[in-house]
Amino acid sequence: xxxxxxxxxxxxxxxxxxxxxxxxxxxxxxxxxxxxxxxxxxxxxxxxxxxxxxxxxxxxxxxxxxxxxxxxxxxxxxxxxxxxxxxxxxxxxxxxxxxxxxxxxxxxxxxxxxxxxxxxxxxxxxxxxxxxxxxxxxxxxxxxxxxxxxxxxxxxxxxxxxxxxxxxxxxxxxxxxxxxxxxxxxxxxxxxxxxxxxxxxxxxxxxxxxxxxxxxxxxxxxxxxxxxxxxxxxxxxxxxxxxxxxxxxxxxxxxxxxxxxxxxxxxxxxxxxxxxxxxxxxxxxxxxxxxxxxxxx
Amino acid sequence: xxxxxxxxxxxxxxxxxxxxxxxxxxxxxxxxxxxxxxxxxxxxxxxxxxxxxxxxxxxxxxxxxxxxxxxxxxxxxxxxxxxxxxxxxxxxxxxxxxxxxxxxxxxxxxxxxxxxxxxxxxxxxxxxxxxxxxxxxxxxxxxxxxxxxxxxxxxxxxxxxxxxxxxxxxxxxxxxxxxxxxxxxxxxxxxxxxxxxxxxxxxxxxxxxxxxxxxxxxxxxxxxxxxxxxxxxxxxxxxxxxxxxxxxxxxxxxxxxxxxxxxxxxxxxxxxxxxxxxxxxxxxxxxxxxxxxxxxx
Numbered sequence: 184x185x186x187x188x189x190x191x192x193x194x195x196x197x198x199x200x201x202x203x204x205x206x207x208x209x210x211x212x213x214x215x216x217x218x219x220x221x222x223x224x225x226x227x228x229x230x231x232x233x234x235x236x237x238x239x240x241x242x243x244x245x246x247x248x249x250x251x252x253x254x255x256x257x258x259x260x261x262x263x264x265x266x267x268x269x270x271x272x273x274x275x276x277x278x279x280x281x282x283x284x285x286x287x288x289x290x291x292x293x294x295x296x297x298x299x300x301x302x303x304x305x306x307x308x309x310x311x312x313x314x315x316x317x318x319x320x321x322x323x324x325x326x327x328x329x330x331x332x333x334x335x336x337x338x339x340x341x342x343x344x345x346x347x348x349x350x351x352x353x354x355x356x357x358x359x360x361x362x363x364x365x366x367x368x369x370x371x372x373x374x375x376x377x378x379x380x381x382x383x384x385x386x387x388x389x390x391x392x393x394x395x396x397x398x399x400x401x402x403x404x405x406x407x408x409x410x411x412x413x414x415x416x417x418x419x420x421x422x423x424x425x426x427x428x429x430x431x432x433x434x435x436x437x438x439x440x441x442x443x444x445x446x447x448x449x450x451x452x453x454x455x456x457x458x459x460x461x462x463x464x465x466x467x468x469x470x471x472x473x474x475x476x477x478x479x480x
Numbered sequence: 481x482x483x484x485x486x487x488x489x490x491x492x493x494x495x496x497x498x499x500x501x502x503x504x505x506x507x508x509x510x511x512x513x514x515x516x517x518x519x520x521x522x523x524x525x526x527x528x529x530x531x532x533x534x535x536x537x538x539x540x541x542x543x544x545x546x547x548x549x550x551x552x553x554x555x556x557x558x559x560x561x562x563x564x565x566x567x568x569x570x571x572x573x574x575x576x577x578x579x580x581x582x583x584x585x586x587x588x589x590x591x592x593x594x595x596x597x598x599x600x601x602x603x604x605x606x607x608x609x610x611x612x613x614x615x616x617x618x619x620x621x622x623x624x625x626x627x628x629x630x631x632x633x634x635x636x637x638x639x640x641x642x643x644x645x646x647x648x649x650x651x652x653x654x655x656x657x658x659x660x661x662x663x664x665x666x667x668x669x670x671x672x673x674x675x676x677x678x679x680x681x682x683x684x685x686x687x688x689x690x691x692x693x694x695x696x697x698x699x700x701x702x703x704x705x706x707x708x709x710x711x712x713x714x715x716x717x718x719x720x721x722x723x724x725x726x727x728x729x730x731x732x733x734x735x736x737x738x739x740x741x742x743x744x745x746x747x748x749x750x751x752x753x754x755x756x757x758x759x760x761x762x763x764x765x766x767x768x769x770x771x772x773x774x775x776x777x
Contacts, residue, residue, distance in 0.1 A: 308760050308763055309758055309760060320760060321760075321763075324763040325763060327776055328776075329775075329776055334775055334776065341758075344692065344752065344753075345692070345758075345759070346643035346647065346688070346692055347647075347759070347763075347764045347767060350643065350644075350764075350766075350767055351763065351764060351765075351766050351767060353773060354766040354767070354770050354772075354773050354774070355766070355773065355774065355775060355776060356773045356774065356775030356776070372751045372752070373747065373751075380721070383722070383723075384691060384721075384722065387684070387687055387688055387691060387722055388688065388691075388692070390684055390688075391643070391684055391685065391687075391688035391692075394681060394684060394685075395641065395642070395643055395685070395688075424677070424681075425680070425681065425684055426680075450670065452773065454669045454670075455641065455669070456641075457772075458771060458772045458773050459771055459772025459773070460772075461606055461638075461642075462606075462642070462644070462771050462772070463605050463606060463617060463618075464767070464768050464769075464770075464771050466605055466618075466621040466622060466644075466648065467644045467647075467648060467767060467768050468648075468768055469647075469648050469651040469652070470644060470647055470648060470651070470761075470764060470767050470768060471761050471764050471765055471767060471768045471769075472761075472768075473651050473761075474755060474756055474759050474761050475651075475754075475755045475756025475757075475759070476650060476651050476652065476653045476749070476755050476756070477651070477652065477653065478626075478631055478652060478653030479624055479625075479626055479631065479652060479653070
């Protein structure tokens with residue numbers, strides 16, 4: 184079940200993708216399951232552990248009430264507390280999807296937690312269809328954090344299909360983007376689009392985002408199935424050249440470990456993707472002035 | 481030398497990529513060479529013929545004076561006249577790279593010409609290193625044209641590495657992006673990066689741009705070598721799902737023909753890439769407000 188990357192190296196961050204299958208609504212069991220896998224990742228020397236979207240709650244809610252009942256405030260909720268304890272125990276960082284409640288609002292969020300406790304939150308910006316019934320769109324943008332000697336950003340699932348996601352973080356010098364996702368094997372809007380095509384699009388987006396911003400991207404899947412929907416799985420670690428350096432080989436629980444050298448982001452940031460030298464923002468205006476497409480008359 | 485696509489179909493545009501090798505400075509010979517290949521494309525039923533970057537002039541200039549001497553005004557110059565005649569003769573459209581002079585300024589441009597004559601110009605926005613010594617950055621943005629029953633946009637070479645290029649056209653409903661390029665087999669800034677990696681990046685950018693904007697993208701290479709620099713070639717036609725449907729198999733003169741159905745762009749524009757529904761421009765501000773990357777303190 185484990186795919187080991189290069190051996191530990193002081194100049195690199197050893198990252199573990201924890202592909203796993205949370206069960207809808209079973210927060211206590213899901214967190215316990217995640218802790219078991221984090222323990223295993225720590226044994227493999229991981230210094231950053233990445234877990235999937237809505238890892239503590241599951242994804243396929245039947246109603247907003249069901250989501251609300253399992254959501255929790257950040258950082259005072261029970262899940263962040265449990266993850267904070269395991270991060271402290273193993274002296275590692277982790278990023279994981281979490282169902283967040285902030286007053287009356289729900290967010291599909293991710294938390295960054297270090298050995299010293301809670302660090303920061305990302306709230307999913309590009310919600311996917313039915314999610315709009317339960318969650319608010321993220322209102323925090325795409326911040327980055329200085330941590331583990333580098334610059335880290337987060338996004339979630341559908342965010343990874345949008346080049347704007349990577350670029351906004353790229354413009355903040357991001358060196359490592361981590362994300363969880365929950366992608367069913369069949370496109371609910373196009374039945375003939377099966378897992379091969381879905382995995383192709385998944386890889387294409389993550390690889391392009393990595394290359395075009397010269398950043399590592401670590402994408403971690405929910406495995407298994409939920410409510411009759413099998414998942415594509417396919418967790419990947421992509422280097423700043425856009426190459427896949429590690430990929431899950433199963434659709435179930437799986438740990439992928441790779442030592443990611445943040446120095447690998449430097450070359451392209453100074454050459455082909457030196458934004459200061461090459462970008463021409465005077466011609467990009469529509470990207471922020473226009474939401475939908477408007478064909479010419 | 482020819483790779484035939486599906487047979488002709490009234491609802492599709494039959495497109496020919498003309499991969500060819502212009503010779504530096506030899507405008508008359510290059511245009512004659514292009515006309516021979518356009519004749520051949522017309523025999524194969526092409527209704528749109530796409531030629532490479534700086535097709536009439538070659539690319540590797542030794543000085544600005546050398547480029548200036550072969551540049552010409554658009555549409556009054558000799559090259560546009562010759563291409564206008566061949567487009568009228570075969571009742572087809574063509575897009576080709578051209579070395580443009582506008583007063584004292586030089587641009588690395590592409591022209592769109594139809595059976596009725598000149599239609600429009602694109603000027604390369606993202607110049608590549610030494611090009612800045614000869615050419616001005618494009619000052620026309622990324623316009624699109626209604627033509628051949630669809631919406632067409634253009635870009636050139638390094639423009640294809642920037643997601644902003646595709647997105648600005650996507651926000652104008654583009655259905656077909658055509659581009660020429662001139663990409664040497666070895667990265668001049670990284671000798672160990674050879675043709676396989678260069679082709680990988682080329683495909684990745686074009687495929688991602690097509691998928692993320694649900695548009696056809698037709699990318700046409702200069703083949704052969706120039707001034708000791710062998711080219712990657714690798715002309716491709718990519719569908720709106722991001723899949724390569726035709727790809728050059730040689731590094732020399734080659735015609736790729738494929739019938740592209742613009743209706744294939746509709747599905748994703750109405751679902752996963754329905755920009756009006758999904759884009760969150762309130763979080764994209766840095767893309768147009770900041771040129772270079774600024775890491776956090």
